[in-house]
Amino acid sequence: MNIVLSKEAGNFGENKDIARKIRIKQIMPALVDGKEVILDFKKMTGATQSFIHALIVSPMREFNDVFFEKVKFKNCSPTIQQVIKIVSEYTQEGMEE
Numbered sequence: 001m002n003i004v005l006s007k008e009a010g011n012f013g014e015n016k017d018i019a020r021k022i023r024i025k026q027i028m029p030a031l032v033d034g035k036e037v038i039l040d041f042k043k044m045t046g047a048t049q050s051f052i053h054a055l056i057v058s059p060m061r062e063f064n065d066v067f068f069e070k071v072k073f074k075n076c077s078p079t080i081q082q083v084i085k086i087v088s089e090y091t092q093e094g095m096e097e
Contacts, residue, residue, distance in 0.1 A: 013046070
């Protein structure tokens with residue numbers, strides 16, 4: 001499943017309610033069904049940490065290693081890559097405790 005985030009979030013991901021809606025209605029059902037999820041940041045120049053957190057933390061915690069096997073990030077700007085890295089790192093550290 002390819003999810004083009006700019007279709008709902010615009011060119012800058014900052015609305016965590018939109019991220020939550022994408023997570024609940026698209027990401028989680030696809031992972032439950034065992035499908036690969038491509039989060040496509042095409043046309044997005046950036047995203048806030050709260051947007052990325054609302055998008056991926058819950059699936060990371062619920063699906064753990066499966067999340068990293070099934071979810072791919074595409075067309076990420078360097079800024080978005082950095083935010084994803086930060087959110088992923090602090091989430092994984094919290095899961096190890």
